[in-house]
Amino acid sequence: MDLSYQRELVEGGQWWRLLSGQLVHNNSAHLFSNIVALILCRVLFLAVLSERAFVVSILLCSLITGGLIYFLLQHYDYYLGVSAALYGVLVAGSLHLIVGRHYWGGVLLLVVMAKLLRDYFYPAVLVSVSDRIGVPVAVEAHFIGVLAGVLLAVGQCIVILIRPATLPPK
Structure with a gap:
């Protein structure tokens, strides 16, 4: 069963593809690279995100990213992989680090943005990645992930500002 994001099917009522499209991958190399990035994200944000908060962040970033791809990248007829949502988790986690006075989060945020800008302005560096994962790298979707x-x-x-006393501790 193909669960990828396909604009035509989403428009036909299959809204779950906004999320499921990010859970499927083109091949094992694509899946493996996203799993490694996911593990790296978890390690980076141990100080500021509980396990539950991390999982919720991934799911929310995936949903927001899927929705934004649908509404803002209307030329994307097909999309798969969780890398855009992982960019979102990297940005959200970096901002949490900064707010929590872990100022290396600012450095991490700059590194993420520098990589994204390099990918956008010098797409030739992505040729080997595209060859390995079997699909073009969706750099525009990565920007959408940052926005998410x-x-x-x-x-x-x-x-947190509205309900500080009711939130569970980290």
Whole structure:
């Protein structure tokens, strides 16, 4: 069963593809690279995100990213992989680190943005990655993931400001 994001099917009512499209991958190399990135994200944000908060962040970034791809990247007829949502988790986690006075989060944020800008302005560096994963790297979707991460972090800050006493400890 193909669960990839396909614009035509989403428009036909299969909204779950906004999430499921990020859970499927083109091949094992694509899946493996995303799993490694996911593990790296978890290690980076141990100080500021509980296990539950990390999983919720991934799911919310995936949903937000899927929705933003649908509404903002209307030329994307097909999409798969979780890398855009991982960019969102990297950005949201970096912002959490900064807010938590772990200032190396700022360095991490700069590194993430520098890589994204390099990929955008010098796409030739992605040829070997595209060859390995069997699909073009969706750099525009990665920018959408960054936007999703910012939206998630802002939303989480609003929740904390509104209900500080009711949130579970980290």
